[in-house]
Amino acid sequence: MTRLLLLGGVGDALAIARRLGPPHIYSLAGLGKVPSDLTCQVRVGGFGGAAGLAAFIREQGIDLLLDVTHPYAAQISANAARAAEQTGIPCWALRRPGWQAGAGDDWREVADWAELSTALGLFQRPFFTLGREPLQHLDEIPAGQFWTVRMLDEHPGNVRARVIGDRGPFSLERERALFAAENFDVLISKNSGGSATEAKLQVARERGLPVLILARPTLPAVAREFSTGEALWQALQALPGGLG
Numbered sequence: 001m002t003r004l005l006l007l008g009g010v011g012d013a014l015a016i017a018r019r020l021g022p023p024h025i026y027s028l029a030g031l032g033k034v035p036s037d038l039t040c041q042v043r044v045g046g047f048g049g050a051a052g053l054a055a056f057i058r059e060q061g062i063d064l065l066l067d068v069t070h071p072y073a074a075q076i077s078a079n080a081a082r083a084a085e086q087t088g089i090p091c092w093a094l095r096r097p098g099w100q101a102g103a104g105d106d107w108r109e110v111a112d113w114a115e116l117s118t119a120l121g122l123f124q125r126p127f128f129t130l131g132r133e134p135l136q137h138l139d140e141i142p143a144g145q146f147w148t149v150r151m152l153d154e155h156p157g158n159v160r161a162r163v164i165g166d167r168g169p170f171s172l173e174r175e176r177a178l179f180a181a182e183n184f185d186v187l188i189s190k191n192s193g194g195s196a197t198e199a200k201l202q203v204a205r206e207r208g209l210p211v212l213i214l215a216r217p218t219l220p221a222v223a224r225e226f227s228t229g230e231a232l233w234q235a236l237q238a239l240p241g242g243l244g
Contacts, residue, residue, distance in 0.1 A: 001244040004236070005062040006040075007080055011196060012094055012229040013068035017042075019233065023244045025060065029069075029076070050082035057087045064239075067093040067222065068229070072190050074217035081220035090223035094232055098191040098216060099201060106210040113137070116188065119212055120145070127184040129200060130214060135163070148182055168196035175199040179207060187211045 004024040006017055017026040020040035027043045028034060034044055047053040057065065067080040077093065084091035101107040110116040113133065117140075120126055128134045128149040138161050141147055147161040154165035179200075187204045189197075191213050204211050226232040236243060 001241050002063045002236075002239045003061055004064050004066055004243065005057060005060065006066045006068060007076060008066075008068040009070055009073075011194065012096065015229050016066070016068060016233055016236075021244055025062075029073075047079070047083075050079040050086065053079055053083035054086040057083060057089065062087075063089060065089060065091040066232070067091055068232070071096055071098070071192055071216055071219070072214075074219060077219045081222055084222070092224045092226065092232065092235070093219070093222045094229060095219065095225045095227060096193040097227055098193045099198065102205075104205045105201070106208075107213050108210055109213045109215050111215050116212055116214065120186070120188075123186040125182065125184050126186045126188055127179070127182065127200075128188045129197065130188060130190055134161075148184065170197055170199050172199040172202060175203045176206075179203045179209075185209060188214070190214050191216055 001023065004020065006013060006020070006024065006026045008014065008017070008026065009029060013026070014035060017035070017038055017040055020026065020038075022039055022041065024040045025043055026038060026040050029046065034042060047056055065080055065084045067077050069076045080091055080093070108119060110119055117137075121142075124144055125146055125148070128147060131151050134147065134149045135155060138147070138158050141160040145160065148164065149155075149157070149161060150164040150166055152165065152167050155163040157163040187200060187209055189200065189211060201211065224235065226235065
């Protein structure tokens with residue numbers, strides 16, 4: 001039997017975790033609600049870098065490491081690749097394809113927060129869907145701007161910023177209502193791919209809004225890469241000895 005350590009957040013990783021039995025471990029970074037309906041083991045929190053992850057792999061007798069983290073979780077992916085190399089086990093990764101701009105889209109890629117901050121100078125009511133990163137800059141909001149930030153957990157925001165604690169998937173109707181109510185003039189997004197949060201891009205297109213896209217990080221090469229969770233699951237099913 002092959003024993004798995006699944007590194008993930010929610011979404012694709014959770015779909016795989018729901019199909020795993022007691023011998024396997026699902027590791028979460030700790031943000032958001034921890035699932036309570038899984039039969040596999042669940043671990044919450046970090047490992048202490050690549051060395052700590054490698055030590056955990058050895059202690060637990062892990063045979064295969066699965067990196068099903070967010071496409072922008074570059075540090076975790078780098079640690080996973082190094083830990084697999086240090087312990088001599090394979091690392092398989094889900095590398096979800098990014099979204100592609102289509103007709104009517106006005107996408108402007110930015111490399112980092114400094115470039116994003118400069119690009120934001122043209123707007124008054126930006127809508128951030130980057131996770132927690134904007135919270136570090138709430139004291140820098142210029143006069144005349146009001147930010148709306150959406151992320152997994154609640155935060156009080158301030159007089160120039162509203163923080164919405166919510167998680168996808170978000171329906172098209174719901175996104176249309178939010179954009180109309182808040183009168184956003186620009187959307188700021190990661191190029192996460194997948195369908196859970198894609199509706200916001202369609203609404204931006206419908207309303208003729210520009211989208212500032214944070215460029216994807218470069219992720220390390222691993223033993224095998226998959227573009228969908230189902231393709232990864234089928235490969236797991238074909239492992240010699242099975243999953244137990």
